[in-house]
Amino acid sequence: MRPFGERLRTAMDTHGPLCAGIDPHRALLESWGLAYDLAGLERFALTCVEAFHGVVAAVKPQSAFFEVFGSRGVAVLERVLHDLRAAGTLTILDVKRGDIGTTMAAYAEAYLGREAASPADAITLSPFLGYGSLRPAVTTALANDRGVFVLVLTSNPEGRGVQHAVLDGGSVAGSVVDGVTADNAAAAAAGLLGSVGMVVGATVGSAVADLGLDLRAADAPLLAPGLGAQGATAGEIRRVFGTALPNVLASSSRGVLGAGPDVSALRRRAREEADGLRALL
Numbered sequence: 327m328r329p330f331g332e333r334l335r336t337a338m339d340t341h342g343p344l345c346a347g348i349d350p351h352r353a354l355l356e357s358w359g360l361a362y363d364l365a366g367l368e369r370f371a372l373t374c375v376e377a378f379h380g381v382v383a384a385v386k387p388q389s390a391f392f393e394v395f396g397s398r399g400v401a402v403l404e405r406v407l408h409d410l411r412a413a414g415t416l417t418i419l420d421v422k423r424g425d426i427g428t429t430m431a432a433y434a435e436a437y438l439g440r441e442a443a444s445p446a447d448a449i450t451l452s453p454f455l456g457y458g459s460l461r462p463a464v465t466t467a468l469a470n471d472r473g474v475f476v477l478v479l480t481s482n483p484e485g486r487g488v489q490h491a492v493l494d495g496g497s498v499a500g501s502v503v504d505g506v507t508a509d510n511a512a513a514a515a516a517g518l519l520g521s522v523g524m525v526v527g528a529t530v531g532s533a534v535a536d537l538g539l540d541l542r543a544a545d546a547p548l549l550a551p552g553l554g555a556q557g558a559t560a561g562e563i564r565r566v567f568g569t570a571l572p573n574v575l576a577s578s579s580r581g582v583l584g585a586g587p588d589v590s591a592l593r594r595r596a597r598e599e600a601d602g603l604r605a606l607l
Contacts, residue, residue, distance in 0.1 A: 331521040333416060334473070342383065342600030342604040343607050344596065345386050345577045346578060347578065348374045348388065348406065349388045377586075377592035381596050384575065421433075423437075439466055445470075448473035452476075452477050453502050454498070472521070477525045478499050489533075500539055509522040510522050520544070528566055529562065533566075535568075544570075548575065551577045553576045574607050
């Protein structure tokens with residue numbers, strides 16, 4: 327495979343900068359007329375696979391909504407990842423893992439390893455045990471042409487207390503951006519999008535500027551929740567991302583999934599959102 331960052335750039339150029347979420351929580355299943363059980367989960371998830379493959383740049387299943395059904399729910403998640411991979415659509419598994427040492431290495435092997443049972447193209451990571459604690463996952467991802475997305479600035483109000491905190495003269499968020507920038511240096515030198523991405527909410531307002539973060543210099547894909555149902559405006563998006571706009575991969579779940587359960591309607595909504603984002607970004 328080519329490195330994840332290169333593959334993602336090609337997918338974004340081809341399909342537009344939309345990452346469609348698969349979030350099978352109770353309210354969404356019931357709004358589709360499905361029971362909140364294993365059969366409903368499977369029907370919901372596989373309908374999304376049918377609707378989104380070949381239409382969007384990437385698909386992001388939220389692991390927690392599958393895990394709640396135990397091992398059988400995880401089996402459905404593995405099928406989702408397998409079927410999307412077989413269809414040639416990139417997957418970003420939203421698991422937000424973060425740990426140290428051999429435990430982090432085990433998480434990395436589980437999701438990104440060469441012998442992983444059903445690997446994703448990328449996973450989300452939490453760096454708040456220190457960016458260095460993510461080294462096993464970053465190393466495993468890069469060795470296998472996969473990627474990671476590291477939390478930097480999230481839109482939940484509790485996040486500010488950690489992410490904006492000052493550490494050794496710089497913010498915690500800034501230390502994460504510095505780590506990502508270093509890990510993407512080789513790709514940047516070759517003029518390529520890096521495989522170590524960042525999660526930056528589209529609704530964080532002036533935080534990027536207030537903290538002095540240089541998102542563009544990181545040459546990182548920027549996974550941006552906050553569009554669609556959370557309602558970030560065009561002006562807000564430009565204020566947050568500035569010159570890094572071309573690297574934004576906008577994540578939308580409820581805004582797309584609300585068009586279900588009809589496959590054609592879901593595909594149409596995904597295309598509309600992708601086209602709108604392409605014009606905006």
